[in-house]
Amino acid sequence: MTEARFGIYIHWPFCESKCPYCDFNSHAVGFVDDARWRAALLAELAHFASETNGREVGSLFFGGGTPSLMEPQSIAALIAAVRQHWPVADDLEVTLEANPSSYETARFRGFFAAGVSRLSLGVQSFDNSRLQFLGRRHTSAQAVRALEEAGGIFPRLSFDLIYALPGETPDTWRRELDLALAYAKGHVSLYQLTIEPGTPFAKARVLGADESSSVALFELSQRALTAAGMPAYEISNHARPGEECRHNLLYWTGGDYVGCGPGAHGRLTGPRGTIATRQIASPDAWLAAVEANGHGTAKGTALGPEERRDELVMMGLRLTDGLDRATFRASSGLEIEEAIDRMRLERLAEEGFLVVDARGVRATARGRRRLDAAIRTLLV
Ligand SMILES: C[S@@+](CC[C@H](N)C(=O)[O-])C[C@H]1O[C@@H](n2cnc3c(N)ncnc32)[C@H](O)[C@@H]1O
Ligand code: SF4
Structure with missing residues (x-):
């Protein structure tokens, strides 16, 4: 692929x-x-x-x-x-x-x-x-x-x-x-x-x-x-x-995308970091804005390092392959252990919810059954 x-x-x-x-x-x-x-x-x-x-x-x-x-x-x-x-x-x-x-x-x-x-x-x-x-x-x-x-x-x-x-x-x-x-x-x-x-x-x-x-x-x-x-x-x-x-x-690996149309979200990375874009949600208001201004962007917000980390971890751990070290570095500018508390990672690994190795971090079969709780533990 x-x-x-x-x-x-x-x-x-x-x-x-x-x-x-x-x-x-x-x-x-x-x-x-x-x-x-x-x-x-x-x-x-x-x-x-x-x-x-x-x-x-x-x-x-x-x-x-x-x-x-x-x-x-x-x-x-x-x-x-x-x-x-x-x-x-x-x-x-x-x-x-x-x-x-x-x-x-x-x-x-x-x-x-x-x-x-x-x-x-x-x-x-x-x-x-x-x-x-x-x-x-x-x-x-x-x-x-x-x-x-x-x-x-x-x-x-x-x-x-x-x-x-x-x-x-x-x-x-x-x-x-x-x-x-x-x-x-x-x-x-x-x-x-x-x-x-x-x-x-x-x-x-x-x-x-x-x-x-x-x-x-x-x-x-x-x-x-x-x-x-x-x-x-x-x-x-x-x-x-x-x-x-x-x-x-x-989306799940933190790539960039343009989001067009009412309520669409986008992620665009540039010199200021990753900008989250959101288009006006109401179809009528979006249409009027585009006809007046050429776009219906309601908001473009620079994501702080923590917000970016949270979304990368939440989406990445839903994948069977989990968080890949190189992809995580490219999307966040950080190593996984710089972004997530090492002690928490180790604890979840010891309890059988996560695997942490040279490839990255991923949920075990047990972890996938309790994924939301595992992610909450990592991100507090
Ligand atoms: C935008 S809809 C798909 C396209 C199309 N409008 C349709 O419904 O066939 C995306 C999918 O999300 C799922 N979905 C939407 N709301 C859901 C809910 N509350 N619980 C579980 N699945 C949901 C449905 O399976 C749906 O096909
Ligand atoms: S309301 Fe529309 S988008 Fe939502 S599930 Fe039904 S057909 Fe799909």
Whole structure:
């Protein structure tokens, strides 16, 4: 895998309806003026291009919301603009998130022709009653059709499933995993249902899994996916070797990226250190700002050494390979032991949660089961 240290994220903040568990910056609206939004995203890309001149783009990611609701010609125009503004890697990875509705499936060929090389489908479940509970608009049959169609069109394909729904047992989750393995093409993301504050699920007091059942479900996934040749390379992401999402690896290893579109985050490193950029979150306010000023940046904040360390450790330890010494040095300017208290590292290693060696620091199988607690211990 080539190391790509620069990428671009484009956020599309609209969906056909809002799922009751989701707190992403996504909004269900009746009508979106695609041409106007395309022009604004193109303007913001041009703005960031002038600040990151000459850097080679390894990955481009259209996320949301539901970016597969964009017109294929808008996706094509944005990919063409990236190629015009920046040099791009020969094997540029272009991912598009999509929902498995029939409306979008019919447009897959258009997205591929536009330059999308990797599709990430929000399947969520293969069971109609689970899909209904999750407030999804598609059925299990539509999800399967979308996977089959996409598999015949895109060179790379991933899909998302959500587990630990109320009442989940190892048996119910095993059935989902078996179907996932039947359709997996090289990459799947398995997310434990989290109850996000302020969502309809939180208001209805839907309960997430307790710790012991979520650990059991997590272990089951690890065993099943590893046996099928798709081990976890990140706590929620599984891939056949070589099929890892390069764009997400860029985030998790502290690489730089431009973030365009409402609420998008970016990380740009220059002489002043790493600047965290954040675009205006409200779609209307972002659109107005871009039309007036050429960009919708709400904030550009220089990250202090501690903030940078915290994010590098939090993201890096989610990776199976953990924190690599050279990558950590390149992203933070520090050795791992200068950034993290040596005594705490040693204690967690002695207790069997971490391995600390010449390569770097990574969680053991035991550590991955209690990852949040281990990270909290390291970062206090
Ligand atoms: C931006 S969405 C994906 C694209 C598309 N809008 C969709 O829903 O199919 C990213 C993924 O995050 C996951 N997700 C979102 N909210 C979640 C939550 N509260 N708990 C677990 N997974 C969640 C879902 O699996 C979803 O596919
Ligand atoms: S899960 Fe996907 S489709 Fe549902 S509201 Fe969130 S971004 Fe939109």
